[in-house]
Amino acid sequence: xxxxxxxxxxxxxxxxxxxxxxxxxxxxxxxxxxxxxxxxxxxxxxxxxxxxxxxxxxxxxxxxxxxxxxxxxxxxxxxxxxxxxxxxxxxxxxxxxxxxxxxxxxxxxxxxxxxxxxxxxxxxxxxxxxxxxxxxxxxxxxxxxxxxxxxxxxxxxxxxxxxxxxxxxxxxxxxxxxxxxxxxxxxxxxxx
Amino acid sequence: xxxxxxxxxxxxxxxxxxxxxxxxxxxxxxxxxxxxxxxxxxxxxxxxxxxxxxxxxxxxxxxxxxxxxxxxxxxxxxxxxxxxxxxxxxxxxxxxxxxxxxxxxxxxxxxxxxxxxxxxxxxxxxxxxxxxxxxxxxxxxxxxxxxxxxxxxxxxxxxxxxxxxxxxxxxxxxxxxxxxxxxxxxxxxxxxxxxxxxxxxxxxxxxxxxxxxxxxxxxxxxxxxxxxxxxxxxxxxxxxxxxxxxxxxxxxxxxxxxxxxxxxxxxxxxxxxxxxx
Ligand SMILES: C[S@@+](CC[C@H](N)C(=O)[O-])C[C@H]1O[C@@H](n2cnc3c(N)ncnc32)[C@H](O)[C@@H]1O
Numbered sequence: 340x341x342x343x344x345x346x347x348x349x350x351x352x353x354x355x356x357x358x359x360x361x362x363x364x365x366x367x368x369x370x371x372x373x374x375x376x377x378x379x380x381x382x383x384x385x386x387x388x389x390x391x392x393x394x395x396x397x398x399x400x401x402x403x404x405x406x407x408x409x410x411x412x413x414x415x416x417x418x419x420x421x422x423x424x425x426x427x428x429x430x431x432x433x434x435x436x437x438x439x440x441x442x443x444x445x446x447x448x449x450x451x452x453x454x455x456x457x458x459x460x461x462x463x464x465x466x467x468x469x470x471x472x473x474x475x476x477x478x479x480x481x482x483x484x485x486x487x488x489x490x491x492x493x494x495x496x497x498x499x500x501x502x503x504x505x506x507x508x509x510x511x512x513x514x515x516x517x518x519x520x521x522x523x524x525x526x527x528x529x530x531x
Numbered sequence: 532x533x534x535x536x537x538x539x540x541x542x543x544x545x546x547x548x549x550x551x552x553x554x555x556x557x558x559x560x561x562x563x564x565x566x567x568x569x570x571x572x573x574x575x576x577x578x579x580x581x582x583x584x585x586x587x588x589x590x591x592x593x594x595x596x597x598x599x600x601x602x603x604x605x606x607x608x609x610x611x612x613x614x615x616x617x618x619x620x621x622x623x624x625x626x627x628x629x630x631x632x633x634x635x636x637x638x639x640x641x642x643x644x645x646x647x648x649x650x651x652x653x654x655x656x657x658x659x660x661x662x663x664x665x666x667x668x669x670x671x672x673x674x675x676x677x678x679x680x681x682x683x684x685x686x687x688x689x690x691x692x693x694x695x696x697x698x699x700x701x702x703x704x705x706x707x708x709x710x711x712x713x714x715x716x717x718x719x720x721x722x723x724x725x726x727x728x729x730x731x732x733x734x735x736x737x738x739x740x741x742x743x744x745x746x747x748x749x750x751x752x753x754x755x756x757x758x759x760x761x762x763x764x765x766x767x768x769x770x771x772x773x774x775x776x777x778x779x780x781x782x783x784x785x786x787x788x789x790x791x792x793x794x795x796x797x798x799x800x801x802x803x804x805x806x807x808x
Binding site: 407408420423424426427428429434435436437438439450453454457458460485 | 535561562563564566567568604606747750751753754779780781784
């Protein structure tokens, strides 16, 4: 990834209602999108990589489940595997852990966001989408603390409003967007 | 606002202090997860920063014991990932049935569920009496629990389900006795297992193993440490011995990939090649 880019990665946290929200965003992003996307979607701990395959079919980007020790690459959307927390290390590789659930979730959005904030600093965008709990709020604060950008889906139009609402209450959010606007805004930020 | 550079420095110093004072070396564990655990324990203990925590660790051994449990994640279950055990039974254990004597090493065995699952498989396949199982961990308190072989009764529901999904055919309740809220593992499952302290970071080879099982331990290590440990396993295995790793672990990115054949990619079962000469 070129060092000069304003933003290098987007971390996305999503829970109930996520399948559709991710489909809309990933299908609308341009094929030459220059940031990496890293996604935590809450789901059953026995899920396989169906979600990644399914979304891959709709997106001009390549969508895949994370492999251990993999280097993050621009233009790829990574899905956290079920049942493991996902971390990003300082050298921009992924790592996993089986530490206990955080906010009743594993993978937890907060865990990914906090690690990503440390790894990417101001070159990170955090995005909280539809969901029925408050995972992601603390992580979004951490992203802001490290100089990153915070985006939240408009709770009034989200399939389930609780998670984006919690994020809005807790973090100093930069943009509140309708689902259909998100891909456009990300594409614009990508060109900065 | 926490200063990230200072946080990193303080955390590194803390790991250094733990190593010098107590001999446990976490310096090559996956950094992001270590940092998170330490930061959380620090907040939960009402300490204002990591340097304060370091002082407490150096002067209060019981506080260190708590940290040790945080840093070595000990969650485990019997027949965890049932499909793995199905393949282990059908394609690994049966493959070894003609060996005169079998040696199995569980590295990072935690409270012992994995080793007891192996004992059950070997028993059902008629190989148990010619097997020696070594089950090791760095954490003395989980080893004590493992030796006792007493688990909360409520966990038996999950273990039974796993056992059946793994292709178990006997009645799982024959393998333990219920007593109040506890399930006591049958004595016969214990007599071929030796539980011992072994630290994968610093300790050496265990010779001529037929099977090494090390699941959900390497994920906590950085690349350099994984490489060391995979070298240790390579040297501890007999030719054509099996190495079994966790679902999210592989030997692919290590210097030892060419010493093994990938027998079951999904179950992460590798077989050591015979030497070429
Ligand atoms: C998540 S448990 C895995 C238990 C079991 N293998 C399983 O998969 O269910 C990880 C274990 O690795 C042990 N461990 C961590 N570092 C170790 C080291 N350096 N040497 C030996 N064991 C270690 C921990 O104490 C813990 O019991």
